[in-house]
Amino acid sequence: MSAMKQEKSCEKISKRTKPATDFSKVGGLSNHIKILRDTIIVPLLHNNVYTHFNIKTPRGVLFYGPPGTGKTLVAGALATEMNKEGFGKVSFYQRKGADVLDKWVGESEKKLRALFETATKNRPSIIFFDELDGLAPIRSAKNDHVHCSIVTTLLALMDGLDSVAGVIVIGATNRIESVDPALRRPGRFDRELYFPLPSTEARKEILQVHMQTWRHKPANTFLSYLAALTTGFCGSDLQALCAEALLCAMKRQYPNIQKCPLGKVKIEASELRIDDNDFIDARKNLIPSSHKLGNRIRKLSPIIAPLLQHQLETILSRIKMLWPHFFMQFYKYLIGSERYIGRVVLVGSSLQGLTAHIVPAILQNLEHLPALFLDATIMQNKNILSNFCKNLPSVLVIPRVDDLWSFLEINEQMYITSLLEDIHAGLPILIVATYEEELPLMVK
Ligand code: ADP
DSSP states (O other): OOHHHHHHHHHHHTOOOOOOOOGGGOOSOHHHHHHHIIIIIHHHHTHHHHHHTTOOOOOEEEEESSTTSSHHHHHHHHHHHHHHTTOSOOEEEEEEHHHHOOSSTTHHHHHHHHHHHHHHHTOSEEEEEESHHHHSBOOOTTSOHHHHHHHHHHHHHHHHGGGOSSEEEEEEESOGGGBOGGGGSTTSEEEEEEOOOOOHHHHHHHHHHHTTTOSSOOOHHHHHHHHHTTTTOOHHHHHHHHHHHHHHHHHHHOGGGGTSOTTOSOOOGGGOOOOHHHHHHHHHHOOOHHHHTTOOSOOOOTTTHHHHHHHHHHHHHHHHHHOGGGGOTTOOOOTTTSOOOEEEEEEOOGGGTIIIIIHHHHHHHTTTSOEEEOSGGGGGOHHHHHHHTTSSSEEEEETTHHHHHHHSOHHHHHHHHHHHHHSOTTSOEEEEEEESSOOOTTTO
């Protein structure tokens, strides 16, 4: 590749992004915003205090959680807020894994170095890596050496930030367990923030954010009803719901728009009114993305509820009695000092809907916690499992453990048993397993 082309690709990667949001456009994440203020904005604003006490300010924060839950939105909003707080101009560099990866050997590392150099030159600045798992996957013998080299470069660059204040690296991923664990050590991504699927209250706030500028807004009671009707919707689903409702309103008030060629019907935007029924129609047209992803977290369906609601409530009340902390959204844990771990084993035939209905409904009640299903597919990549146990607090589900056991090799069985034994009682991990016939002795 010619030198000019190389220069160009490095220049492109170092271009700033202009974030268009601030914290007022983020709904249902007030606790996240508070944490970011404390961990990023305050230390940067009062860097002199930290220097005086010889304490290093945080270098990196890792955002993780399902897609569409506001990770990119919050990173952009953080840059805007920092400008407001009087940092001068905060440069924001948003890159995806694919922007950095290059087919030429050594070129990706060069791009990364160029990006960090520019960010340091223009500091204060934020480098935001979207889809970090694509850029820095777990290094293993199976991975090609290109990825290993990129991860090593990224680690070195982040370590290099130790001597420069004012450059923050934010990484975002939907699959934190696939990110190389070295990046999660102190001094690199110091803090980890989980972005859950929004709760009912958070969904209402997100809807309100998207309607901020509307002249005719739905009534408060209807918004509460709509929030209850949208279980499993993430922030971007709620945005899509508003867009769909607008389309329904246009079709209702201007029935001709579908018949006439584009642009022939003039719509007076200020007179358009989105009714409650438009939202209900829109809701019928949309499937939440969490359901598209496999639907492993959901309420009991109205048909099943009369049969299993009682059992579900009994199980939930037992869990709540023994480990109430799992139900508190922003509970603060004294890791290691207290006993937090929860182990629940549910026994019943698959015909009783244990794995198909009860487990997804338990997870729906704990939707503020990340969950991992330990099934045969996970055994292909054991790192995912051991890495997941570092996400605190979280839920580990082992469905049909007896079936899984008969399928596993003896060394894999030993691996799982030792992993489960190694989880310290002071870690807030809830393990939920189900079985039908007999619990394997080793698991017992
Ligand atoms: P992620 O990075 O987690 O995949 P994004 O931040 O890109 O998700 O979200 C996509 C869009 O969804 C945003 O541009 C925004 O319009 C909407 N959205 C997501 N979460 C929220 C939220 N908490 N409040 C308001 N809008 C949201």
